Amino acid sequence: SQQGEEDPQALSIQEGENATMNCSYKTSINNLQWYRQNSGRGLVHLILIRSNEREKHSGRLRVTLDTSKKSSSLLITASRAADTASYFCATALGAGSYQLTFGKGTKLSVIP
């Protein structure tokens, strides 16, 4: 079963704008990860946030995690056409668990 649910399912923005995607999950987690998938590079890991962290940055990416609400958000600032892709959140349940459960993804289109 898919634990994470991304919202919105699809998002279309102009180049230079910010894009925000949300993920909700159902059970307690050890960490949450965001992945990007496009036809050119396949599925690529973007960022990992642990359950004891609230916010993390990586370049133009900002991830937040609210474990009380069982939700996370991914913000992409100053979007580029190359950011066009599907974005998935994936949850890892236990410290010793290497398994990820993926959501259905948000399809982002960045219009030049």
Place this chain on the structure above:
Amino acid sequence: EAGVAQSPRYKIIEKRQSVAFWCNPISGHATLYWYQQILGQGPKLLIQFQNNGVVDDSQLPKDRFSAERLKGVDSTLKIQPAKLEDSAVYLCASSARDRLINEQFFGPGTRLTVL
């Protein structure tokens, strides 16, 4: 470092035929995963190997799917016989054995079409 390799990239078969996919993980990665990704959905884990042992195959349809990882390196996933609903992209991923970080590295996938 070289990434996860998969072959073939595309495969078209008729229902009830058999098919096999191959995966070579990143060198030194002990953990290997096979995922099924149906169009419009996220990847779903089919089976996880730790070295050459199966850790979890609870979502693998064992009546038609089988997988092995000989010598703890390469892996093959087989479907026999295929059904229409098996049309999907089959992704292989690997990760290093590390208790703190379980980032997974994915291969390009094999797109299977069952007619």
